[in-house]
Amino acid sequence: MDTTPVKTILSRPVFGTLSPQTGSHHLFVADAEGALAISDMAARAPAGFFEGAEIVYIPDPDGKHVAALEALKPGQFHQAPSFASLLPRLKQTLANAHMGLRLYLAGTEGLIGQAMQVALEAGIDHTSIQTEHRGSLARRMQCVHCKGITENVTTQPATCAHCGLLLLVRDHYSRRLAAFQGVCINAEDRSEIPPMEEIFR
Structure with a gap:
């Protein structure tokens, strides 16, 4: 019997644990x-x-954890309702970074x-970036057929929010798009509809 561990999918992001680093400016982005x-x-x-x-x-909508972050007394603290709303601020901060x-x-x-993705596009060295995954395993998915992005996908298969196709959410992750790839699961026979299961919670 082969006991060789299954190779992980190379495109999957690997996260670590945040640790304090020496530097002139510390920028935290979290949800x-x-x-x-x-x-x-x-x-x-x-x-200090x-x-x-x-x-x-x-x-989250209930504002949980806001008080704990404010209690750290950061030099600046900003709340945003979504990633899209914080994007201009993040781009400007990274563009002006030293x-x-x-x-x-x-x-x-x-x-x-x-x-x-935004940080790397701004020229931030990947060695200056730390990541830690916490919370939901919901995925950001790109439909390979219409190229639309569907946020917070928790089921397998999942429905594309743009074209309505039923998609198999693959483990292939595109760093360029910051999304997992979704491929039509019933392309040959649309009447075949496999049951949806909550997989990515």
């Missing part, structure tokens, strides 16, 4: 449970670490992927 990763890191950070830090946070910037991304895979 939902990502706040817990920042709070956990704060317990290991030296005194957050005085010059900036936290940009997308809270050597010594440290970027910390925490929360859902969708947030981390999109923020990483």
Whole structure:
């Protein structure tokens, strides 16, 4: 019997654990449970670490964890209702960044992927970026047929929010798009509709 471990899919992102780094500016971008990763890191950070830090946070609708992040007394704290709404601020901050910037991304895979994409496009060195996944495993999916992006996919298969096709959510992850690929699951016979299961919670 072969006991060789199954190779992981190389395109899948690999996340670590946030840890305080030396740098001239610390920028945190997080959503939902990502706040817990920042709070956990704060317990290991030296005194005064957050005085010059900036936290940009997308809270859950109930506003949970906002008070905990504010209690860290960061130099700047901003809340945003969605990633799209914080994008202009993030792009401007990264465009004006100097050597010594440290970027910390925490929360859902969708947030981390999109923020990483923006940072790399802005020329931020990947060694200056730390990531930690916390919370939902919901996926950001791109339909390979219509190219539309569907956010927060939790089922397998999933329906494309743009063209309505029933898609198999593949494990292939596109770093360029910050999304998993979705392929029509019943292309040969549309009457074949496999049951949907909650897989990515």
